[in-house]
Amino acid sequence: MSFRNSSAPSQHPLIGVDVGGTTLKFGLVSPDCQILHQFAIPTEAERGADAVLARIAEGINRLIDEQNGLIAAVGLGVPGVINQRGEISYPPNFPGWGVVPVAERLRPLLKQPLPIAVENDANVAAFAEAQAPGATDRDFLFITLGTGVGGCIISNGSIWRGATGGAGEIGHLSVVMNGHLCNCGARGCVEAYLGQRYMTALAAAQLPRFPESLLHAMLAEGNALEPKLINAAAEAGDRFAADFLEEMGEILGAALASALNLLDLHLVIVGGGIAQAERHLLEPARRSLRARLIQSISHDIQLRPARFQNNAGIIGAAMLATTAGAA
Amino acid sequence: MSFRNSSAPSQHPLIGVDVGGTTLKFGLVSPDCQILHQFAIPTEAERGADAVLARIAEGINRLIDEQNGLIAAVGLGVPGVINQRGEISYPPNFPGWGVVPVAERLRPLLKQPLPIAVENDANVAAFAEAQAPGATDRDFLFITLGTGVGGCIISNGSIWRGATGGAGEIGHLSVVMNGHLCNCGARGCVEAYLGQRYMTALAAAQLPRFPESLLHAMLAEGNALEPKLINAAAEAGDRFAADFLEEMGEILGAALASALNLLDLHLVIVGGGIAQAERHLLEPARRSLRARLIQSISHDIQLRPARFQNNAGIIGAAMLATTAGAA
Numbered sequence: 001m002s003f004r005n006s007s008a009p010s011q012h013p014l015i016g017v018d019v020g021g022t023t024l025k026f027g028l029v030s031p032d033c034q035i036l037h038q039f040a041i042p043t044e045a046e047r048g049a050d051a052v053l054a055r056i057a058e059g060i061n062r063l064i065d066e067q068n069g070l071i072a073a074v075g076l077g078v079p080g081v082i083n084q085r086g087e088i089s090y091p092p093n094f095p096g097w098g099v100v101p102v103a104e105r106l107r108p109l110l111k112q113p114l115p116i117a118v119e120n121d122a123n124v125a126a127f128a129e130a131q132a133p134g135a136t137d138r139d140f141l142f143i144t145l146g147t148g149v150g151g152c153i154i155s156n157g158s159i160w161r162g163a164t165g166g167a168g169e170i171g172h173l174s175v176v177m178n179g180h181l182c183n184c185g186a187r188g189c190v191e192a193y194l195g196q197r198y199m200t201a202l203a204a205a206q207l208p209r210f211p212e213s214l215l216h217a218m219l220a221e222g223n224a225l226e227p228k229l230i231n232a233a234a235e236a237g238d239r240f241a242a243d244f245l246e247e248m249g250e251i252l253g254a255a256l257a258s259a260l261n262l263l264d265l266h267l268v269i270v271g272g273g274i275a276q277a278e279r280h281l282l283e284p285a286r287r288s289l290r291a292r293l294i295q296s297i298s299h300d301i302q303l304r305p306a307r308f309q310n311n312a313g314i315i316g317a318a319m320l321a322t323t324a325g326a327a
Numbered sequence: 328m329s330f331r332n333s334s335a336p337s338q339h340p341l342i343g344v345d346v347g348g349t350t351l352k353f354g355l356v357s358p359d360c361q362i363l364h365q366f367a368i369p370t371e372a373e374r375g376a377d378a379v380l381a382r383i384a385e386g387i388n389r390l391i392d393e394q395n396g397l398i399a400a401v402g403l404g405v406p407g408v409i410n411q412r413g414e415i416s417y418p419p420n421f422p423g424w425g426v427v428p429v430a431e432r433l434r435p436l437l438k439q440p441l442p443i444a445v446e447n448d449a450n451v452a453a454f455a456e457a458q459a460p461g462a463t464d465r466d467f468l469f470i471t472l473g474t475g476v477g478g479c480i481i482s483n484g485s486i487w488r489g490a491t492g493g494a495g496e497i498g499h500l501s502v503v504m505n506g507h508l509c510n511c512g513a514r515g516c517v518e519a520y521l522g523q524r525y526m527t528a529l530a531a532a533q534l535p536r537f538p539e540s541l542l543h544a545m546l547a548e549g550n551a552l553e554p555k556l557i558n559a560a561a562e563a564g565d566r567f568a569a570d571f572l573e574e575m576g577e578i579l580g581a582a583l584a585s586a587l588n589l590l591d592l593h594l595v596i597v598g599g600g601i602a603q604a605e606r607h608l609l610e611p612a613r614r615s616l617r618a619r620l621i622q623s624i625s626h627d628i629q630l631r632p633a634r635f636q637n638n639a640g641i642i643g644a645a646m647l648a649t650t651a652g653a654a
Contacts, residue, residue, distance in 0.1 A: 081623050089623065139490040151589075155489075162482075162591025163466040164624070172588040172621045174581055177503045177515075186584065186619040188504075254501055257513065259589055261499040262478075264489025292513040294499045296408050296416065297491070 012072040014321050015063050015114075017056060018121070018313025019078045021045050021093035021147075024052075026059040027314030028067065031322065033132045035311060037066070048096045049105075057109035064111050073115040075321030077124030077313045078102060081166040086118055092148070117321045121313060122150030122168060123159045125271050128308045128316030130154045135307075141256070141265050142306075143170050145227075145272035149191040153263060171195065175254045190255040194248055196273070199227050203244055210240040227274040234280040245280040252281070253288025260301065261294050271306035278305065339399040341648050342390050342441075344383060345448070345640025346405045348372055348420035348474075351379075353386040354641030355394065358649065360459045362638060364393070375423045376432075384436035391438050400442040402648030404451030404640045405429060408493040413445060419475070444648045448640060449477030449495060450486045452598050455635045455643030457481045462634075468583070468592050469633075470497050472554075472599035476518040480590060498522065502581045517582040521575055523600070526554050530571055537567040554601040561607040572607040579608070580615025587628065588621050598633035605632065 018025040080091030126142035149171030171191035179188030233241035345352040354365040407418030453469030476498030498518035506515030560568035
């Protein structure tokens, strides 16, 4: 979803903003996709929409000042569905937002008129994978494993939005009939296993039955039980952690197989905090995926971690500002 | 997938051919979607590709003769994935076909040059729902319940094909982790429950435990156990049949919820032999679907039987010949 309010020379750098529930990340990005400068400030989401929008504007204005106004466009990745009118509706982790037309509300707060593009954060990260210089994949499913499990369908290089802009919610593809309860109200969703809090809770529930697990000592040292720690334990040879992640990978692969069968896509790109768990999560997911695909598409399937990790939000938002016609 | 080889006045009628494993159905269809005349001949699929193509040409030539050559275009719905080159690959139930470029092979067998469009049969039936005069739905998921469970994604009035033309295979969306084995090699696929042979086998396995079921008498009268008979028993008040179809509906609804969550579609159109089982299959499916959708799309979901039933293949194929630019 892009909203033009002026045109600007495209050789100027872009501003990409990654709007998270905890942190706002700002980046000055060159048209060829290099981050020239970046910083982050706390979101302070508990203070409500007006305060958060003011803080977003503050960060953008700081970059406008630093560049003496020579900015081509601004892109924002936000954690929620953006509808056809460019509004975000009740974003999770942003209390009191309701329905907010982000670009419209942000525009009067900026020091100078700039084209503003606003997009769902998973779509933004997927767009970075599709559109960054050197990217060659035109059709893929993007899945991001974080607090939630988000996703995006990239078709012919563009975000495929569905009827009202919300397509790509692979986190709420259900793979276990009447399985674990998900926060969406359904049961057996991928997110109810692979979402960070769910995965942590599942591991915590099983861990007492495995007193020999290295995780006990790691937790005693003050580490928090989270997917990355489970992967670190698996990498250190812990059997429980490896088996647990393998089970998660099998569920992930089953969901991806259903999605690829339905969409006729042949590539999955995995983003998010645990996308680097190649050996213990991605490889089991790949095996599970390949075993469950229909024959016509099973011969050339790939699953790989995202190219951009922590900076996917900034880079994708900046890319989106450019190619959405905003710049 | 359409293949032009000439242009023709669009006021002439179209020929739609529904290529089934058992029967070839031919229809002469007016540009405003009325069937003017239709007939069927046996496919004789066991005689191989050359023989079947000759029989298809025979039926088309008969309509060409009857119309003194005043035909605008020909469309065919075929049971298999059509790739970007217009080839069908190893269609199930068509022994010895391998990879066949249908239009290319058919063209020299016709009495006169005509534009020929070839498309997967589920896509053809979905296209009829999207493009027939009076159709208003531009975005929906089509699912057809027959021997197999096929489907099609209609986006903005057109067939959404995915990367290589095979999108829409909702039959191989898996809803039961490690559930029943499907003929695709995976487990827990919708087709492994709702496909006609699977549904029949499941019912046959459970039926002996329900000696009071009306189905025993119906089978003794010489009826074959099949989904339509189970629905007839349920309509006649049989508890076993009603509970069985409700369970099937719940599985169907779970698969549809996963698909709609992923695709952001708000309408499901159900075709195929058992799509008329409104009370005992579609209503339970609707309840299951609504209970499993994410909140952002759950408010305006519809599930309804297809408008065209037995003639969907003929009408859709004729429509496709027109709007694919063939006519």
